[in-house]
Amino acid sequence: MNVPIHYYLILSAFVFLTGLVGVLVRRNIIVILLCVELMLNATNINFVAFAEYLHDLGGQIFVFFTLTVAAAEVGVGLAIVVAIHRSKDTINVEEFNLLKW
């Protein structure tokens, strides 16, 4: 008795949309990065569910590459956040206007 795959797809879509809404509405840049992690996890759930249902391990392999991207994102992203915080003393994205003049 297996759970049909569209249950996993609905769960993954819900988590992905939650992360997307979080990226759009939150103003704390660390919470925005957390929401990006939510979206990456939603894709991971999809990959593993399809790997199980298509009997192909390639989906599980791709989770590793998503994991690599997530690790690189958190490293570089938080370094940028620390650098911006050092120069502007805030982590509110509304006050980042370095590209305006």
Place this chain on the structure above:
Amino acid sequence: MAYVFFGYFAGVIALTAVLVVALRNPVYSALALLVMFFHVAGLYVTLRAEFLFAVQLMVYAGAILIFYLFAVMFLTEKTPDRYHIQSWGSLLIGGAIIVETAVLVGQHSVSFGSTVERTALSPPSEEGNTESIGQLLYTSYLFPFEVASLILLVAMIGAVVLSKKDLSESPPS
């Protein structure tokens, strides 16, 4: 039975995903994300991806989330005083855990002495999840694997350079 497990994991994942977005305090958002990572790992077990379960716990819950918590506590401007208040209930729980750990370790060190006889470690007859993933990763997906390691190297160098340079000073040109 599969539906029960899926329902539990999916429910907690959906709830904590909403909490990550909805909670005001970034520390609570990060902790909700931690709970979500654990339940995604549980979902991987029901999908027969045991190696990814371990990787999810170690990399996501262990490394990435600690990094986020460090950044939250490092960058949040004014820390409320209630972070520094320790309740006496936590001392009780921590003491109970210490006593239980001591009892468990004590039992094991006693039983290791004489009564337990070793069984020969037979090689696993069937190829497991970890073996097949390793086999595939080092044959068919060798080139993407190397590219992934290059991405990690570039990210590491980039993080070091970014956190050393001070953005407020004018560029030397």
